[in-house]
Amino acid sequence: MSDTINTNNPYNGEHIKTYKLDSKVVLNKKLELANATFKSWKLLEISERAKLLQKLADELLADKDSLSKLITLEMGKPITESKAEIEKCAFLIQFYAHNADQFLADAIIETDAHESYISYDPLGCILAVMPWNYPFWQVFRFAIPTLIAGNVALLKHASNVTGCAIAIEKLFNKSGFPEGCFQTLLADHDTIEEIIGNDIVKAVTLTGSEKAGKSIAQTAGKHLKKTVLELGGNNACIILKDADLDKHLDTIVKARMQNSGQSCIAAKRFLVEEEIYDEFLEQFTKKVKALNYDDPFKEDTNMSCLARPDLADILEEQVSKSVEKGAKVHYGNTRGDAYYQPTILTNITKDMPVFKEETFGPVAPIIKVKNLDEAIAMASNSRFGLGTMIFTKDYKKASKKVLAIEDGAYFINEMVKSDPRLPFGGTKASGYGRELSKEGILEFVNKKTIFINK
Known part of the structure; x- marks a missing residue:
């Protein structure tokens, strides 16, 4: 089995770049860093996380031309559509920066308690397995609600858009997110199965084929990890x-x-x-x-x-x-x-x-x-x-x-x-769970019941 990833320009077949897969030592260090970062990130006020999101949107738009060219180079999308994808990502980021505080506010419930409510607490480290067809949009629609809810994110992207995956991690770092908040994993399928079983990973989301969804769900289910699956459609x-x-x-x-x-x-x-x-x-x-x-x-x-x-x-x-x-x-x-x-x-x-x-x-x-x-x-x-x-x-x-x-x-x-304002997801063989809107941000939180008597 190869320990490298090769990316190619699909329009002319030319080789773009070769990447070396992360070793198990490197992957374990990334998991440990994610776990350590989560302990402080979850305590940060939502308003402070939102400021970082706004900086991210600014950086994304400032780099729109170069990022669009990278999308087109790696997966062949017409350049005008690549630019539109970047702009849509910025809109999504701004949407959650402005609305997350409201979405995650404690929900007061009237009971016979002196005080009772639902608290929406982050789960921890969330792993995403993402496809190549919208290499930035698919990642951001997972990562942004996940991060502003107080979780940290790990990305296993499709191998043919590895350059996009690395560029996305650099964007988060450049925008001031703590190291370990968002990390890209260069790993093969078998290694990802091992990562899902690691106690640090609390849940998994996948956008991809029905076959891939079944495989990820089976592995996650074996370890009692929650999944959100957005699969195919006709x-x-x-x-x-x-x-x-x-x-x-x-x-x-x-x-x-x-x-x-x-x-x-x-x-x-x-x-x-x-x-x-x-x-x-x-x-x-x-x-x-x-x-x-x-x-x-x-x-x-x-x-x-x-x-x-x-x-x-x-x-x-x-x-x-x-x-x-x-x-x-x-x-x-x-x-x-x-x-x-x-x-x-x-x-x-x-x-x-x-x-x-x-x-x-x-x-x-x-x-x-x-x-x-x-x-x-x-x-x-x-x-x-x-x-x-x-x-x-x-x-x-x-x-x-x-x-x-x-x-x-x-x-x-x-x-x-x-x-971003509406929930997105399917039924039957198209998967389960929802991304985007308030429903999406609540997929990877612990809906905790708080009951207080004097």
């Missing part, structure tokens, strides 16, 4: 006959093609009411054809390569198997190395991979449905439960279907997206 995008395509079509295309289709909350199944099916297919195809595939460092690029060649292999196999079962390629379906052309498929059935699996790339199956009820039933026909989006002028009628959708999110006339 979100349905419902377009009803009264949808305003002139207004919403750009959003609908973005819902599938943003980040070159590499998003768990992307629209992955398009359910279109039959009266407008042909019109929608024509307009959607026209928009997709107009997307500019080019070097991700160019400002006018809005589609680029996938993050690794093997990801294109997986996508190609899913499409090929679907075509074997009768799917028709309406547009696209060519590839080269890490490139996968935006692809539109029709004649979709429920037994095809592009219907029942998560497709992590720019593939759009377009499915004809008779009405809203059939669309809801088909949207619900999934092992996953991350989010559903629906486009219609009759938003009141659509809002009555909230209980019919078991997903963690239901968006009307908007693409499913994460927002």
